[in-house]
Amino acid sequence: xxxxxxxxxxxxxxxxxxxxxxxxxxxxxxxxxxxxxxxxxxxxxxxxxxxxxxxxxxxxxxxxxxxxxxxxxxxxxxxxxxxxxxxxxxxxxxxxxxxxxxxxxxxxxxxxxxxxxxxxxxxxxxxxxxxxxxxxxxxxxxxxxxxxxxxxxxxxxxxxxxxxxxxxxxxxxxxxxxxxxxxxxxxxxxxxxxxxxxxxxxxxxxxxxxxxxxxxxxxxxxxxxxxx
Ligand code: GLN
Numbered sequence: 297x298x299x300x301x302x303x304x305x306x307x308x309x310x311x312x313x314x315x316x317x318x319x320x321x322x323x324x325x326x327x328x329x330x331x332x333x334x335x336x337x338x339x340x341x342x343x344x345x346x347x348x349x350x351x352x353x354x355x356x357x358x359x360x361x362x363x364x365x366x367x368x369x370x371x372x373x374x375x376x377x378x379x380x381x382x383x384x385x386x387x388x389x390x391x392x393x394x395x396x397x398x399x400x401x402x403x404x405x406x407x408x409x410x411x412x413x414x415x416x417x418x419x420x421x422x423x424x425x426x427x428x429x430x431x432x433x434x435x436x437x438x439x440x441x442x443x444x445x446x447x448x449x450x451x452x453x454x455x456x457x458x459x460x461x462x463x464x465x466x467x468x469x470x471x472x473x474x475x476x477x478x479x480x481x482x483x484x485x486x487x488x489x490x491x492x493x494x495x496x497x498x499x500x501x502x503x504x505x506x507x508x509x510x511x512x513x514x515x516x517x518x519x520x521x522x523x524x
Contacts, residue, residue, distance in 0.1 A: 298324055298331040298500060301346035303372075303388075304338045307362045311440065313352025313385045315484035319493045320348060326508045329501070338365040342372060347500045348381045351388025353440070353482055356398060359387040366391065366406055376408050381500040382476040385485060386441050389470060389478030394448065409471045409478055410448035416464050418442070424460025424481060425520075426469045434458055435489040436520050437481030445480075447471055454479050475499050488520070 302317050317333045324331040336342055338361055342349075349372060354362065366372055376382050384392050393405040395412035405412075419442045427434045435455065444464030447453060454470030454477060455462070462469030462480050470479035477496070479485060486493040490513040498505055 298347045300333045300348045302335050303351045304362045305335055307338055307358040308352040308354045308388055311353035311482040313484050316350050316486040319486035323493045327505050346380055351384040353386035363391050373408055376476050381496050384478045386480050392478050408476050410450035411445050411471045413443045413445045416442050416444040420461040425458040426455035428455035431491050437483040437485050439480045
């Protein structure tokens, strides 16, 4: 049983990123792999036993509440160090960095990725297309944020931006390690880019999974390619 932990959806659920768990569960099911999705409130301790942890986008104040809760016991960092997969979108991605700076204050992040986030000078809203070395096809999504994210020397970008803004710095989007992925793409990103869901499943299972025939996803991928 694959354990998918949806973290603080009541805080990190503003942009519909909760759908990422549905896509993972569905695509695991296509391979006859059972997956359970568990919602964890910010009032509850984070389980240590997750195979995949998901964080979504949020308003600034909500994201700070989430950060405070996630700091307790460094459970997410410990799980990631042991190989659990983490997918974090926008505010969630910002929380995984070393520093999150607002107009009023500076906060230490959770430290899973060597990135730091600070206020930008305008809101970055709209469609976004990126090219990640992990995938043959460009990925698409939408973004809506005002902070910008700078990669530290240890960080590897998730993708380069084809159109839109992403991190808002150096034409890059997100950051990643072997099992931790941060990006600015809402969508939900896994619904728009199912190959990303399959990669996360493979990383979580530690083995490759069978390709599946999914006509709707194939059509959608063709449409995405035509967009670029
Ligand atoms: N509050 C953050 C920002 O504006 C994140 C927004 C989001 O998650 N979409 O930068």
